[in-house]
Amino acid sequence: MQIDETDRALIALLSADARAPVADLARRLGLARTTVQARIDRLLDRGVIAGFTLRRGNALRAPVRATAMVTIEPRAQADVLSRLKTLPAVETVHTTSGRVDLLVILSAASTEELDATLDRIAEARGVRSSESLIHLSTKLDRRS
Incomplete structure (x- = not known):
């Protein structure tokens, strides 16, 4: 179009x-x-605009945010995604073409909640490895 x-x-x-x-x-x-x-x-x-949505403001976001880079076993994506969907701290999951298979964006109320969620991700059947990065501050966000 x-x-x-x-x-x-x-x-x-x-x-x-x-x-x-x-x-x-x-x-x-x-x-x-x-x-x-x-x-x-x-x-x-024509699908140029997919719709209108609500974005949570910082007042509603949990104070601890992180990205988990997850490598999975071959053909394990469906099982891993099913597990990730059950974890309330998981906001979004993206597939990648790089050295990791999934980028998992997390938002937790505390470091303890984040730690427990990361443990659940690492324990999920089909997860080969994971590495997490805690978000410290946002310097640019074009979505807001």
């Missing part, structure tokens, strides 16, 4: 504030409200 500069500008505005009223977006883009609504509908229909 072709997207033009106006679509890109609209996507940027929605990325900054997905709840912005269409009338405000139209005013900022110098377009009619109906034109902006039609563009949003078209971007949604």
Whole structure:
């Protein structure tokens, strides 16, 4: 699908504030409200915009965040993912093409909770090894 500069500008505005009223977006883009609504509908229909979602602010995030780099046995991904889905501290899981198979983003209320979750990950059937990195501070977050 072709997207033009106006679509890109609209996507940027929605990325900054997905709840912005269409009338405000139209005013900022110098377009009619109906034109902006039609563009949003078209971007949604064609999958350029997958949807609108809620992102938790820092006030709701657990204070200890980490990334676990997990290497798994061949053909063990389904079992490992099933285990990861049961762990409340696991926020997201990404497959990779590097030296590890999965990047697991964790958010825990305490270092004890994080430690217990990391132990459960390491004990999961199919996990060959894991290495964790505790997030200290965020220097850039384009999602917020």
